[in-house]
Amino acid sequence: MSTAGRRKALTPSELTRVGDRTSFVYLERCTVHRDSNALTAEDGEGTRHLPSATIGTLLLGPGTRVTHKAMELLGESGAGVVWVGERGVRYYSGGRALTRSSALVEAQALAWANQRRRLEVARAMFSLRFPGEDTSGTSRRTLLGMEGDRVRRCYQREAERTGVAWYGRRYTQGRFELDDSPNQAITAASQCFYGVAQSVVAALGCSPGLGFVHSGHEQSFVLDIADLYKVEVAIPVAFEVAAESPDDLGARTRRALRDRIHEEQLLERCVEDVKGLLLPEGEEEPEGDRVDLLVDGGVTVESGQNMGVIW
Structure with a gap:
Protein backbone atom coordinates (compact mmCIF):
# COMPACT_ATOMS: atom_id res chain seq x y z
CA MET A 1 0.00 0.00 0.00
CA SER A 2 1.51 3.35 -1.02
CA THR A 3 1.51 6.44 1.19
CA ALA A 4 1.75 10.15 0.51
CA GLY A 5 5.47 9.99 1.20
CA ARG A 6 6.08 7.10 -1.19
CA ARG A 7 4.55 8.46 -4.35
CA LYS A 8 5.64 7.18 -7.73
CA ALA A 9 6.80 10.56 -9.00
CA LEU A 10 10.47 11.24 -9.50
CA THR A 11 12.56 11.04 -6.34
CA PRO A 12 14.57 14.04 -5.13
CA SER A 13 17.78 12.41 -6.36
CA GLU A 14 16.29 12.17 -9.84
CA LEU A 15 15.19 15.80 -9.95
CA THR A 16 17.42 18.77 -10.67
CA ARG A 17 18.09 20.68 -7.45
CA VAL A 18 16.33 24.02 -7.31
CA GLY A 19 19.67 25.78 -6.89
CA ASP A 20 20.87 24.38 -10.22
CA ARG A 21 17.79 25.31 -12.25
CA THR A 22 17.09 28.13 -14.64
CA SER A 23 15.57 30.81 -12.42
CA PHE A 24 12.52 31.42 -14.61
CA VAL A 25 11.18 31.18 -18.15
CA TYR A 26 8.66 33.77 -19.33
CA LEU A 27 6.11 32.95 -22.03
CA GLU A 28 3.29 34.95 -23.57
CA ARG A 29 0.75 34.59 -26.38
CA CYS A 30 1.32 30.88 -26.92
CA THR A 31 -0.04 27.45 -26.00
CA VAL A 32 1.97 25.42 -23.49
CA HIS A 33 1.72 21.67 -23.95
CA ARG A 34 3.68 18.50 -23.19
CA ASP A 35 5.79 16.35 -25.49
CA SER A 36 7.18 13.37 -23.56
CA ASN A 37 9.23 14.90 -20.73
CA ALA A 38 9.52 18.35 -22.28
CA LEU A 39 7.24 21.36 -22.34
CA THR A 40 6.36 22.85 -25.69
CA ALA A 41 5.46 26.48 -26.37
CA GLU A 42 3.60 26.88 -29.65
CA ASP A 43 2.80 30.19 -31.34
CA GLY A 44 2.56 31.57 -34.87
CA GLU A 45 6.33 31.23 -35.35
CA GLY A 46 6.53 27.53 -34.48
CA THR A 47 7.13 25.25 -31.50
CA ARG A 48 9.91 25.48 -28.92
CA HIS A 49 10.85 22.65 -26.54
CA LEU A 50 11.72 23.43 -22.92
CA PRO A 51 13.26 20.86 -20.51
CA SER A 52 10.81 21.03 -17.61
CA ALA A 53 13.14 19.52 -14.99
CA THR A 54 15.53 22.46 -15.28
CA ILE A 55 12.92 25.23 -14.89
CA GLY A 56 12.57 26.90 -11.51
CA THR A 57 9.46 28.91 -12.32
CA LEU A 58 7.34 29.23 -15.44
CA LEU A 59 5.96 32.75 -15.79
CA LEU A 60 2.84 32.78 -17.95
CA GLY A 61 2.08 36.21 -19.40
CA PRO A 62 -0.90 37.58 -21.31
CA GLY A 63 -2.38 35.40 -24.05
CA THR A 64 -1.05 32.06 -22.76
CA ARG A 65 -2.96 28.81 -22.60
CA VAL A 66 -1.66 25.76 -20.75
CA THR A 67 -2.90 22.18 -21.06
CA HIS A 68 -3.58 19.72 -18.30
CA LYS A 69 -0.71 17.51 -19.49
CA ALA A 70 1.70 20.42 -19.26
CA MET A 71 0.61 21.20 -15.70
CA GLU A 72 0.96 17.52 -14.80
CA LEU A 73 4.57 17.55 -16.03
CA LEU A 74 5.37 20.75 -14.16
CA GLY A 75 3.98 19.24 -10.97
CA GLU A 76 6.05 16.08 -11.40
CA SER A 77 9.16 18.21 -11.99
CA GLY A 78 8.64 20.37 -8.92
CA ALA A 79 8.48 23.55 -10.99
CA GLY A 80 6.49 26.58 -9.92
CA VAL A 81 3.91 28.24 -12.15
CA VAL A 82 3.01 31.90 -11.82
CA TRP A 83 0.53 33.78 -14.00
CA VAL A 84 1.67 37.37 -14.53
CA GLY A 85 -0.20 40.16 -16.25
CA GLU A 86 -0.65 43.87 -16.67
CA ARG A 87 -2.71 44.05 -13.48
CA GLY A 88 0.04 42.56 -11.34
CA VAL A 89 1.25 39.18 -10.18
CA ARG A 90 -1.02 36.24 -9.38
CA TYR A 91 0.30 33.04 -7.83
CA TYR A 92 -1.10 29.63 -8.80
CA SER A 93 1.59 27.10 -7.94
CA GLY A 94 1.72 23.92 -9.97
CA GLY A 95 4.82 22.54 -8.26
CA ARG A 96 5.45 19.98 -5.58
CA ALA A 97 8.11 20.37 -2.94
CA LEU A 98 11.36 18.73 -4.03
CA THR A 99 11.93 17.60 -0.44
CA ARG A 100 10.10 14.76 1.31
CA SER A 101 10.89 16.18 4.74
CA SER A 102 8.66 18.59 6.67
CA LEU A 279 16.79 25.89 10.80
CA PRO A 280 18.56 26.06 14.18
CA GLU A 281 22.29 26.73 13.84
CA GLY A 282 24.20 23.59 12.86
CA GLU A 283 21.06 21.59 12.06
CA GLU A 284 20.72 20.02 8.62
CA GLU A 285 17.49 19.21 6.81
CA PRO A 286 16.96 15.42 7.01
CA GLU A 287 16.82 13.42 3.81
CA GLY A 288 14.84 10.32 2.98
CA ASP A 289 11.33 9.19 2.19
CA ARG A 290 9.85 8.57 5.62
CA VAL A 291 6.40 9.19 7.09
CA ASP A 292 6.14 9.14 10.88
CA LEU A 293 3.22 9.26 13.31
CA LEU A 294 3.23 11.69 16.23
CA VAL A 295 2.38 10.20 19.61
CA ASP A 296 2.44 11.62 23.15
CA GLY A 297 5.36 13.65 24.45
CA GLY A 298 6.54 14.68 21.01
CA VAL A 299 7.71 11.15 20.24
CA THR A 300 7.30 9.80 16.68
CA VAL A 301 6.93 6.26 15.43
CA GLU A 302 7.23 5.00 11.87
CA SER A 303 4.00 4.72 9.92
CA GLY A 304 2.88 1.84 7.75
CA GLN A 305 2.14 -0.55 10.61
CA ASN A 306 -0.95 -1.34 12.62
CA MET A 307 -0.65 0.41 15.98
CA GLY A 308 -3.61 -1.36 17.56
CA VAL A 309 -2.83 -2.49 21.13
CA ILE A 310 -4.80 -3.66 24.13
CA TRP A 311 -4.54 -1.01 26.85
Missing part, protein backbone atom coordinates in the same frame (compact mmCIF):
# COMPACT_ATOMS: atom_id res chain seq x y z
CA ALA A 103 11.60 19.83 8.77
CA LEU A 104 11.74 23.27 7.16
CA VAL A 105 8.03 24.04 7.30
CA GLU A 106 7.88 22.81 10.91
CA ALA A 107 10.85 25.03 11.81
CA GLN A 108 9.17 27.92 9.99
CA ALA A 109 5.90 27.40 11.87
CA LEU A 110 7.69 27.21 15.25
CA ALA A 111 9.67 30.40 14.56
CA TRP A 112 6.59 32.21 13.25
CA ALA A 113 4.45 31.27 16.27
CA ASN A 114 7.03 32.50 18.80
CA GLN A 115 7.09 36.32 18.99
CA ARG A 116 10.72 36.52 20.11
CA ARG A 117 11.94 34.07 17.47
CA ARG A 118 9.81 35.73 14.80
CA LEU A 119 11.52 39.07 15.48
CA GLU A 120 14.94 37.38 15.44
CA VAL A 121 14.25 36.03 11.94
CA ALA A 122 13.11 39.48 10.79
CA ARG A 123 16.36 40.96 12.12
CA ALA A 124 18.36 38.23 10.39
CA MET A 125 16.58 39.02 7.10
CA PHE A 126 17.50 42.69 7.50
CA SER A 127 21.14 41.74 8.13
CA LEU A 128 21.17 39.68 4.92
CA ARG A 129 19.84 42.64 2.95
CA PHE A 130 22.15 45.22 4.51
CA PRO A 131 25.37 43.51 5.70
CA GLY A 132 27.22 45.24 8.51
CA GLU A 133 24.14 46.84 10.04
CA ASP A 134 23.63 46.31 13.77
CA THR A 135 20.07 45.05 14.30
CA SER A 136 20.45 43.84 17.90
CA GLY A 137 17.69 45.14 20.10
CA THR A 138 15.83 46.84 17.25
CA SER A 139 12.05 46.84 17.17
CA ARG A 140 9.98 46.01 14.10
CA ARG A 141 9.09 49.66 13.63
CA THR A 142 12.75 50.60 13.71
CA LEU A 143 13.63 47.87 11.21
CA LEU A 144 10.98 49.12 8.80
CA GLY A 145 12.24 52.67 9.10
CA MET A 146 15.84 51.58 8.50
CA GLU A 147 14.73 49.58 5.47
CA GLY A 148 12.83 52.51 3.97
CA ASP A 149 15.83 54.83 4.35
CA ARG A 150 18.22 52.36 2.76
CA VAL A 151 15.95 51.51 -0.16
CA ARG A 152 15.46 55.21 -0.93
CA ARG A 153 19.22 55.73 -0.85
CA CYS A 154 19.63 52.74 -3.16
CA TYR A 155 17.23 54.29 -5.70
CA GLN A 156 19.14 57.57 -5.62
CA ARG A 157 22.55 55.88 -5.79
CA GLU A 158 21.57 53.77 -8.81
CA ALA A 159 20.03 56.78 -10.56
CA GLU A 160 23.31 58.68 -10.17
CA ARG A 161 25.38 55.67 -11.24
CA THR A 162 23.39 55.06 -14.42
CA GLY A 163 22.48 58.67 -15.23
CA VAL A 164 18.73 57.98 -15.12
CA ALA A 165 16.37 60.75 -14.02
CA TRP A 166 14.63 59.68 -10.79
CA TYR A 167 11.54 61.30 -9.28
CA GLY A 168 10.58 58.66 -6.75
CA ARG A 169 9.01 55.20 -6.71
CA ARG A 170 5.59 55.02 -8.37
CA TYR A 171 3.47 52.08 -9.43
CA THR A 172 0.12 52.56 -11.19
CA GLN A 173 -1.98 49.46 -10.57
CA GLY A 174 -2.99 47.92 -13.88
CA ARG A 175 -1.42 50.73 -15.96
CA PHE A 176 2.20 49.70 -16.34
CA GLU A 177 2.70 51.97 -19.36
CA LEU A 178 1.83 55.13 -17.38
CA ASP A 179 4.94 54.90 -15.19
CA ASP A 180 8.32 56.30 -16.24
CA SER A 181 11.14 54.06 -17.49
CA PRO A 182 12.93 53.28 -14.20
CA ASN A 183 9.64 52.57 -12.43
CA GLN A 184 8.53 50.23 -15.20
CA ALA A 185 11.84 48.37 -14.99
CA ILE A 186 11.66 48.13 -11.18
CA THR A 187 8.11 46.75 -11.39
CA ALA A 188 9.13 44.15 -13.98
CA ALA A 189 12.16 43.12 -11.91
CA SER A 190 10.04 42.82 -8.77
CA GLN A 191 7.49 40.61 -10.52
CA CYS A 192 10.24 38.28 -11.68
CA PHE A 193 11.76 38.06 -8.22
CA TYR A 194 8.38 37.20 -6.71
CA GLY A 195 8.21 34.27 -9.13
CA VAL A 196 11.74 33.13 -8.29
CA ALA A 197 11.09 33.36 -4.55
CA GLN A 198 7.80 31.49 -4.93
CA SER A 199 9.64 28.71 -6.73
CA VAL A 200 12.23 28.31 -3.98
CA VAL A 201 9.65 28.47 -1.18
CA ALA A 202 7.50 25.82 -2.89
CA ALA A 203 10.49 23.60 -3.74
CA LEU A 204 11.70 23.60 -0.13
CA GLY A 205 8.24 22.77 1.19
CA CYS A 206 7.86 25.99 3.21
CA SER A 207 4.58 27.77 3.86
CA PRO A 208 4.22 30.86 1.64
CA GLY A 209 1.79 32.51 4.03
CA LEU A 210 3.89 32.53 7.22
CA GLY A 211 5.94 35.69 6.81
CA PHE A 212 8.33 37.34 9.27
CA VAL A 213 8.34 40.87 7.85
CA HIS A 214 5.21 40.79 5.67
CA SER A 215 1.96 39.58 7.17
CA GLY A 216 -1.67 38.94 6.32
CA HIS A 217 -1.16 37.77 2.73
CA GLU A 218 -1.08 34.25 1.33
CA GLN A 219 2.40 34.97 -0.10
CA SER A 220 3.89 36.84 2.86
CA PHE A 221 6.99 34.61 3.14
CA VAL A 222 7.49 34.79 -0.64
CA LEU A 223 7.56 38.59 -0.38
CA ASP A 224 10.04 38.32 2.50
CA ILE A 225 12.44 36.20 0.45
CA ALA A 226 12.11 38.26 -2.73
CA ASP A 227 13.02 41.41 -0.78
CA LEU A 228 16.33 39.88 0.36
CA TYR A 229 17.82 40.58 -3.07
CA LYS A 230 15.99 43.75 -4.11
CA VAL A 231 18.73 46.24 -3.26
CA GLU A 232 21.60 44.01 -4.34
CA VAL A 233 20.22 42.72 -7.64
CA ALA A 234 16.74 43.86 -8.72
CA ILE A 235 17.11 47.63 -8.41
CA PRO A 236 20.58 47.88 -10.02
CA VAL A 237 19.48 45.71 -12.97
CA ALA A 238 16.32 47.79 -13.41
CA PHE A 239 18.23 51.07 -13.59
CA GLU A 240 20.80 49.60 -15.97
CA VAL A 241 18.06 48.48 -18.35
CA ALA A 242 16.24 51.81 -18.10
CA ALA A 243 19.48 53.63 -18.89
CA GLU A 244 19.95 51.69 -22.14
CA SER A 245 16.61 52.47 -23.75
CA PRO A 246 12.95 53.16 -22.88
CA ASP A 247 11.79 50.54 -25.40
CA ASP A 248 10.38 47.10 -24.46
CA LEU A 249 11.37 47.55 -20.83
CA GLY A 250 9.44 44.58 -19.44
CA ALA A 251 11.03 41.96 -21.71
CA ARG A 252 14.51 43.46 -21.54
CA THR A 253 14.40 43.63 -17.75
CA ARG A 254 13.34 39.98 -17.51
CA ARG A 255 16.21 38.86 -19.75
CA ALA A 256 18.79 40.97 -17.92
CA LEU A 257 17.59 39.77 -14.52
CA ARG A 258 17.58 36.14 -15.64
CA ASP A 259 21.21 36.47 -16.77
CA ARG A 260 22.27 38.19 -13.54
CA ILE A 261 20.59 35.52 -11.39
CA HIS A 262 22.43 32.83 -13.34
CA GLU A 263 25.79 34.62 -13.16
CA GLU A 264 25.60 35.09 -9.41
CA GLN A 265 24.13 31.61 -8.71
CA LEU A 266 21.36 33.33 -6.82
CA LEU A 267 19.00 30.36 -6.71
CA GLU A 268 21.52 28.26 -4.83
CA ARG A 269 22.21 31.14 -2.47
CA CYS A 270 18.49 31.68 -1.94
CA VAL A 271 18.05 28.04 -0.89
CA GLU A 272 20.89 28.32 1.63
CA ASP A 273 19.54 31.63 2.96
CA VAL A 274 16.09 30.14 3.61
CA LYS A 275 17.61 27.17 5.43
CA GLY A 276 19.90 29.44 7.44
CA LEU A 277 16.99 31.63 8.51
CA LEU A 278 14.70 28.80 9.58
